[in-house]
Amino acid sequence: MAKLFVICGHGAGDPGADGGGYTEAERVRALAARIKALGGSEVELGDTSRNWYRDGGISRLETTAPVVELHMDASGVPGAHGAHVIVKKGFEPDEYDRALADKLAAFMPGRAEKIVHHSELANVNRAARRGINYRLVENGFIDSEEDREKFNGHLDELARIYLEVFGITASSATSEPEAGASGSGSTGFEGGTYRCTVDTLNVRDEPGLSGSVVASYHKNQTVVLDSWYKVADGYVWGRYTGATSGKLRYVAVGRATGKPEADDYLVRVE
Known part of the structure; x- marks a missing residue:
């Protein structure tokens, strides 16, 4: 039985707030996908193709699990940043x-x-x-560079906060390949926004050349990688979660030379 039901704000043509080249609808769906991937069957992910506000979906929702609706804020005010939780006026916040x-x-x-x-x-x-x-949770300000960097570079850490609060063990984390941590491994790799520098860069379903090609990036397109990495087949592999599939996807960042190189396939821009 699910211990948490997750709803993504906006969507179905409504991008929500935007900032730094990102939209609220896409970012909260990336977060929701990680919560689901790490939480497994104990997390139920509401249909991400819907706009739950516009179609009034909560008025027909049948669940006994606690519900979280994910959003990001925007203010246009320099320096505004931080996350908070919204509850119904007159209700006492619960545990x-x-x-x-x-x-x-x-x-x-x-x-x-x-x-x-x-x-x-x-x-x-x-x-x-x-x-x-x-x-309803505002996961920081999308127009805050500080909040975007924390959100994008530490997506799994943020997802695990939700799982811990609702008593869910991040079981799928134990099945991931052994890998380094952000900025601390011999590769110097860290999560964030990366720009593709080559004409075509394959996306695979496993971190290595044996993984099946499931998509591709092209020159100057960007991808947000989390802080995980693995060295395999002579390359440093980064990963992200597909916003539609909710599955982990892997890309070769560059040759495993022990440091970022000018000719890497993906160059960190944020």
Whole structure:
């Protein structure tokens, strides 16, 4: 039985907020995909092709699991940053709300209030009328370079915060290949936004040349890699989570020389 139901904000043609070349709808779906991938059957991921606000989906949702709706904020105000949790005005935050607010504030600080009450948000009200255990979370400001860097470069860490709060063990993490950590391995690799420097760069379903090609990137396209890496077949392999498939995908960043090189296939830009 699922311990957490995850809804992604915006989508179905609505990009939400934007900043730094990213959209809110795409980023929260990348986060949701990692929560699902790491949480397995204990996480139920709501249909990511929908706009749950526009189609009123919460009014018809049948679940006994606590619900989290993922968003990112935007303000246009220089220096605004940080994550917080939104609950229905008049409701007392429960143990999930408090734990999530505390951990997110430590991960992505900057908000004056970790928990905020609202009465005008449609899905907040819909969930309250249905008696659904619900909260909306702003995972930082997408127009904050500081928050984007933390979100993009530490996506799995952020996903694990949600799993820990709702009592879910990140079971799939133990089945991943042995790999280095961000910035600390012999390759000097770190997560973030990377730009493709070659005409075609294959995306594979395993980190190595034996993996099947499932997609490709082309020159000047960008991809956000998490902080995981592996050296295999003479290359440094990075990974990301497919926004549509929710599956881990792997790309060769460059030759395994022990440091970033000018002729790497992917060059970090952020």
